[in-house]
Amino acid sequence: MSAEQFFAELRRIYPADRLLTGRAQLAPYESDGLTSFRARPSGVVLPETQQEVIDTVKICHKYEVPFLARGSGTSLSGGSVPIEDGLVIALNRLKRIIRYDAEQRVAVVEPGVINTAVSERAAVDRLYYAPDPSSGPVCTIGGNVAFNSGGAHCLKYGMTSNHVLGMKVVLPDGTVEQLGSDSLEGSGPDLTGMFIGSEGLFGVALEITLRLLPKPEKYYTLQAAYDSLEKAGTAVAMVVASGLLPGAMEIMDRLSMDAADAAIGAGYPKDAKAVLIVELEGTSDEVEAEKPRLHKVIEESGAYIIEAARDDEHRLKIWKGRKSAFSAVGRLSPDFIVQDGVVPRTKLGHALKEIDKLSEQYGIRVANVFHAGDGNLHPLVMFDGRQPGGLEHAEELAGEIIRLCIRLGGSITGEHGVGLEKRAYIGEMYGEDDIEFMQQLRRSVDPLELANRGKKLPSAEAPALTSVGAHPLEKQGIISRE
Amino acid sequence: MITPETFDELQQAVRSVDRVRVRGGGTKNVLSADATISTEKLSGILEYEPSEYTFTALAGTPLKDIAAALAENGQFLPFDPPLVEAGATLGGTVACGLSGPGRFRYGGLRDFFLGVRMVTGDGRVVFGGGKVVKNAAGFDIPKLVVGSLGRFGVLGELTFKVFPAPATWTTIRAEFPDFKSANAAMIRVAMSQEEVYCLDVEPTGAVSIRIGGLGDAQAVRTDRVRSLLDGAQVEISTGEAEQQLWNDIREFRWVPNGHSLIRLPLNPGQVETAEKLLAPQAGPRRYSVGGNLAWIAWSDSAAADSLLTACRELGRKPLPLIGNWSGGVPSAEAGGAFETRLLDIFDPQRKGDLVPS
């Protein structure tokens, strides 16, 4: 069976303008939010119905063509980079909210629905969808499901998997199945939870049942400036110890403040070495009662400026600054690698000091923005890819940071997923047996390894990244970099 | 029954038996009868770092011990597990996927379960998830085993996320003239911004609402919740009496002798239908978690089949836990292709013998 036949079958489903094969049509699909990796697919299809997705998966299975289902391509781990010569199933046109039920607090959506669109739909009932990745206005629920995306408010409400009750999925051989239901409580094993975060390896979600929450009545957002990163880290531990449970706690260092300032004029204190954002949320009475306690803790933590958001607009500005920090680093450096390690919260201060040392040792600037409440670090390792060895040097440093997180008992990824980028390290976090076990699970679900081949797990035909030198996939000609 | 005392012994035990059925505290007799392995001696908290909001404990650790350790540091299990006083263990609670009424606020057991070290049905030791509150590496094996009734293997070490406990609790119990208006009040409260912990309805038309937080705000918050209750007669409890009220609910002290206890997931839109279907034959029952879960006492003298029929009509699988239940365990029935393919790796010989036949 040939590629020609494969495309002939696809053509039976898709008109020419929804089956892309031209060079200029494919090029923009070659990479995602992590531009260090590129791979050229043999085609891109733009299904408009769930049945088209199912049929496409079946055709891929029949012709043994690997496929990648993608949404807005905002992955920061290379998770939505195509498989060389595979098919891309772009789900952006599957963007219907199929069911919205305020009384039951659920919404059933297609995978191409944009994250923030769910909250927008629910706003009239003062409900919202809690997971809020920084790319919320861009990224899709399908992508969130694949990568178990988090956001700034995970401390209290968890990640994507904590907000998905059920799903209709198509497995890599075209089998369609309903997992979970529309109840908060399950029966039998939590297959929905197992599917989420599988980075597309278990198949494609076609319909996703989301849990909606009442929007907190009141937010109280406070920004505190510190003369050292460590003090800000200690402040987080103090807030936690105080018994308060803020909705979010975020830290930005000087470099990331500079970037966000340049991007949106966020107006951070000019001499601060770190700024801590803490947000209380809840009923207005509860928040009022918590406020003085929070202020007391922050004062004791050695903050030299404490500023509360004056109004909603000010609050949004604070968050916009925080959430644009990644992309804004583009203003400081032509290229950067975003890391996503997690360390136990009590080791935050230690981790930051170590990162600082590494940064100095490597002579590479590292900006730090992170979800401090979760111990989820996002060091941005800056480099100029046009300088020979620039990328490799930066990757080496990034690798050291990941290993530091593992050493401290944390995780190599909090919310971006393993993707292409962190596969070298997953074996250091889990034992060889655990990895082998995961491989077996994957092959049992997808014996041909068609669904998002080469991601998440190291495998024979797609070995892991090493932190030094050329990428093994590159050597094999599977991917290419700019 | 083998009673391993170490993780290695647990692994050996699984390898040595033909049929794996685990008993923890034995609080859910329907599911643990005829067990071949006991986790009784696999007990103890291994790590607990209050400022991390996490702890790791062995599967056989009684929830009572965990709750006590957490309480010393002002923390609690936000998924509010049932049968704590009865002696339920951490592992058994995970395997049955049990959360209590308080899970309405932040989430159920699945949402607080971070990592697991377990022995698979074919005797391999695997680790899934992580020990930090946020982790996106690897497959989410912890989620998979929630509610799995042991079919993937035996749980060994479990890591959980915890939260600071509210300083004070208040419960507002409102009596409505009928179930329908009680149910409507429940939906109103669920959609409100009052952030309640528990939201239960009883067939009599009683709605119980639990709020928690700083003492300073409780009075005002109580009044606000009352304003959603259509002027219904309310009874307010605080302090120890309030604690006892929910303890009795979680320990199922309201289930009469000669009844089995059945757990049934629902969605809030099904509650009225469910009540209509159950009313003729069921014993006492509670619609909990804002209408997402029913706890049903079913008399030994009533036909199990009529409950099973009602459940089928609702499209939901019941899970019997306690009593002389004779209707089998529908939640243990084989799943679809995804589950089967996973099971092929976890337990190729299907040694995990879920429930007594």
Place this chain on the structure above:
Amino acid sequence: MQHDIPTQSFGPLGEPMADAIQKCVHCGFCLPVCPTYQVHGEEMDSPRGRIFLMKEVLEGNVELDEATPYIDKCLGCVGCITACPSGVGYGELITAFRATSEEKRERSVVDKTLRKFILETLPYPGRFRLAATAGRLAKPLKGVMPGRLGDMLDLLPKSLPPAQKLPEVFPAEGERRARVALLAGCAQQVLAPDINMATLRVLAKNGVEVVIPKSQSCCGALAAHTGAASQAKQFAKQNIKAFPPNVDAILTNAAGCGSGMHEYALWLRGEPEESAAAEFVKRVCDVSVFLEKLGLRETPSLSAPTKVAYHDACHLAHAQKVRSQPRALLRTIGNLDLVEIPSGDICCGSAGTYNIEQPETAGQLGHQKAQNIASVEPDAVATGNIGCMTQIETHLREVAFGKPIPVLHTMQILDRAYRGEAL
């Protein structure tokens, strides 16, 4: 993004192009604000996708002809610039790319003719008036005209207002507070000469003397945005000479022209006039910006309560970052209730000659915009760009809404308020 663009080989425009590409981190924040991505939902029709494509073309990996259909689909609304956290100079990139690629393009005969016709007609009010009159007469022939020419005819008004000769100087009323020069605009002079007259009256009312240099030409935006670089340069040079140095500001009252004039330094990169252009650009501003800063001498009032929806012209809001000033001016008007249009950030689909070149996408966007406007049930629409006015009027007619909704320039509304009229 890393790139391998041989910057030198693209002359003075090579560097700004490479710079913009390098700044893009492919994060995708531009996707939700891009009108063509909203309509088509595919990467090639997004700013990020186009940047990638332009990079590939400049690097020599993709043939220009393969990429142009997608580059051409860009409206140039530059909504993406507002959304971009990395500060990618998308406007500079696409203008420069169009300029450097035009000579290499192979266009069809119809395309060439149409393009030539547009470039030689629209920038010249006399020719445009003639052509528009002829076109109006040709309306009954629409059925036998090739598609795009037919679409073009659709946009022409049923009748043209009489030409109004602009004075060389329009004196201030009362004490003179400022002296400015005004760009008269080309298409606007023909389609809606009242905008200029209203602008002059409003400025005069506020003590501003206006000079309208006779030797001024078209701003050149149309030429620049369609890749006719040499024509654009010529216009820019002519205007730099034509506008006197001894005025407080050079005002525009069409968003597209204003944003075009702000690009003079880019267009004239590497030319002897480059530094003069940079100085010139600093003095250019939209009439609403100038007036708002100056402050209205007296606050006017409409004769009846009127709900007005303000439409952000892309070339004001995104290209010139002018959002608050026109709104502030409108809010000072008595009896006027200002409302916002849902999804107001998204382009109406007019975009210069876009509705002629990409009628289908332009139509969808226009329809969407009209629906969004109708949803807030205004009595009138205010905006700051003649192109948007024509497009919105056309599509508002299609959206069933009972009563006609006039679309007016902010200056026209101020003018009527000063005269105590209704809209």
